[in-house]
Amino acid sequence: MSQDNRYTIVIGCGRLGSKVASVLSNRGEGVMVIDKNEESFRKLASSYEGLTYIADAMDVDIYQAVDIERATTVIVCTNADNTNILIANIIQKVYRIKNIIIRLYDAEREFLFHNSGIKTISPTELSKNEIINYLEEETYA
Ligand code: AMP
Secondary structure (H helix, E strand, C coil): CCCCCCCCCCCCCCCCCCHHHHHHHHHHCCCEECCCCHHHHCCCCCCCCEEEECCCCCCCCHHCCHHHCCCCEEEECCCCCCCCCCCHHHHHHCCCCCCCEEEEECHHHHHCCCCCCCEECCCHHHHHHHHHHHHCCCCCC
């Protein structure tokens, strides 16, 4: 798919979501970022050209308003695992979104998504792997 046709919805415009949304927007892709706290949008890059929507993403009524059926990818990165799990399951089942990526602080809950088609990102797991990589570098004595 060409980047022109992509429409990504990012749920949670905090330290992670704002960075992802800003990168996608800088690449010229269509982006919508949702956050329940308007202040959070201040974290977006000044060059951000995507859309913003203030809402609690637990409220399923908002999804029509953000045109979710057109979304090619949804990235779910609020700061609460339970919220992310619930939202990811709903949007997969109700709106049949193919590409869903969610942040999970608790890596032990990744098993919930095995064979589900939903991709999980665990900051703890990624950090652990990076630390192990550092320790395996030859310069580490
Ligand atoms: P961070 O932990 O810095 O990546 O920030 C998480 C972001 O998720 C914050 O900006 C919160 O306002 C936002 N957030 C948390 N819960 C919800 C929710 N239910 N709906 C929309 N945004 C949320």
